[in-house]
Amino acid sequence: MEIDDLTPAEERLRRAFATGATVDFRGEGEPNGPERTVRAAVLRALLLNGPREAGEIAALKAVGARVTGVLDLRNAVVDSMVRLIHCRFDEAPRLVGAQLAYVSLRDCELPGLDASHARVDGGLRLTRCRIGGPVHLSRVRISGALYLDGAEVTAADPAQPVLQLNQAFIDNDLCARGLRTQGLIRLDGASVTGSIDLEDAELNNPGAQVLTAESLDVGANLLGRRLRAHGRIDLRGSRIPGRVDLLHASLSNPGGTALRASSCVIGELWLREGAPIEGRLNLRRAEVGRLQLEPEMLPDQVRLLDLTYTFLTPHEPAERRLPMLERDDGAFDPHAYEQLTAAYRRIGDDRAARAVQLAKQRRHRGTLPWYGRAWGHLQDAAVGYGFRPLRAAVWLLSLLAVGSITYAGHHPAPLKAGEAPDFNPVFYTLDLLLPVISFGQESAFAPRDGYQTLSYVLIVTGWILATTVVAGVTRTVSRQ
Structure with a gap:
């Protein structure tokens, strides 16, 4: 334009x-x-x-x-x-x-x-x-x-x-x-x-x-x-x-x-x-x-x-x-x-x-198979997967009290009379609970009947606690 x-x-x-x-x-x-x-x-x-x-x-x-x-x-x-x-x-x-x-x-x-x-x-x-x-x-x-x-x-x-x-x-x-x-x-x-x-x-x-x-x-x-x-x-x-x-x-x-x-x-x-x-x-x-x-x-x-x-x-x-x-x-x-x-x-x-x-x-x-979940629940209850270590101490002290009181009231018979040390219910229970430590009590005495069953329970429980504690500690150390 x-x-x-x-x-x-x-x-x-x-x-x-x-x-x-x-x-x-x-x-x-x-x-x-x-x-x-x-x-x-x-x-x-x-x-x-x-x-x-x-x-x-x-x-x-x-x-x-x-x-x-x-x-x-x-x-x-x-x-x-x-x-x-x-x-x-x-x-x-x-x-x-x-x-x-x-x-x-x-x-x-x-x-x-x-x-x-x-x-x-x-x-x-x-x-x-x-x-x-x-x-x-x-x-x-x-x-x-x-x-x-x-x-x-x-x-x-x-x-x-x-x-x-x-x-x-x-x-x-x-x-x-x-x-x-x-x-x-x-x-x-x-x-x-x-x-x-x-x-x-x-x-x-x-x-x-x-x-x-x-x-x-x-x-x-x-x-x-x-x-x-x-x-x-x-x-x-x-x-x-x-x-x-x-x-x-x-x-x-x-x-x-x-x-x-x-x-x-x-x-x-x-x-x-x-x-x-x-x-x-x-x-x-x-x-x-x-x-x-x-x-x-x-x-x-x-x-x-x-x-x-x-x-x-x-x-x-x-x-x-x-x-x-x-x-x-x-x-x-x-x-x-x-x-x-x-x-x-x-x-x-x-x-x-x-x-x-x-x-x-x-x-x-929750992602594991049933046996993995079962083991996980056990670790959780025992030591909180290693993040609750005091739980193991509580379990051990509780079992130690139960075993000590039980065996104090009923001393197990010695395996060899005259050669066994003096019976101590506390250290005898510790011998059952701690798989890697021996105070000479477990090998010297043999409980019977229900007391023998209790000793088996304490041994198995001690191994489970020890295993879960080791697993938790290992996890913590590797994480650090």
Whole structure:
């Protein structure tokens, strides 16, 4: 079109473009009236071949305009700033493959936006925009930050992602505080040099994926305090060296997975002070430096196979942490118990570490055949699998008392009269109970009838106690 074939509103923009001045259409006529209406083709012509003045920086700046037609800048090179505020677009702008200096569409209304493969040398600002269609930012390269604070994005087709940032590269932060979406957000393979801020955001896609960010690479943090997500969040394979902050967050996907962070590498994962997670929590094969996890937030199903973490906070008794391991709907995983044990030992809580190891042996017992379970029950009752050594002392003292009192009242006859030592009921009972120590009593006397039966019981019980004690001590030493 000819640049001189302009309406009065468009002529004002043309004159202001040369000096980078702002044209404010608010308060001039009706919102959709001719006083505030400009054609997208005019904006395109200004950006590509607009007038320039020496010593001035040309820029397209407008407030409160209505833009008709399609702003088509596909594969265009635009070196002027674009700042359109409180504007209304009748059709979705097309910026595919464009090279742009800086774009701000703050507080605008758009039916969608397609900037796939675009390059923005400054920032891209969509703060508080109301977008009624999909936003395509796949493979976009933004040297500054991407702002989506307070934006509302919905899509007419629920099968299509509402916000696509696949393989996007953002050389600063992705700021999306208070973002509201209705549909799927895709961040698969995206790279954000700074942080992703989703504090106070509300993401809705009930019964389906609400945020998928597989292999996401974040340079700092993923912030989601007070985040409300209705649908599945998938962070599988992501690398976030800072913290994933989900304090006061509400994650809900009943009947499915609410949060999947399997195979992730995360500096700190904060799941505290929020409502209980509705849906499954999957942390399999994740590597977490510090896991801040409150038991109250855990759902009924937790998958922890091969999860590794260095520190676990806040400090809780083992009895409050163990249900987390028992909620894993997979097979028995000894690694999960070892991780929890190591976390307690790292802070010097040996009592809790022993409680976890005892729970591990009891859980393992359920996977054994009947004879293994029987032997396990015996070890548990006798010495608590070696983690309750005082039990063996109690058993020995009890049997020693029974044997001593019994044989004190009925001395067994000597095998060789005149050669036997003086009978001592205490040391005679110890001779029966301790298989590796001899006080010369057992070999010198021979009880009869029921007293002989009692001696057999004491001998067998002594061997069982000795075996379980040795097994427990061996397990403890090998663990150290």
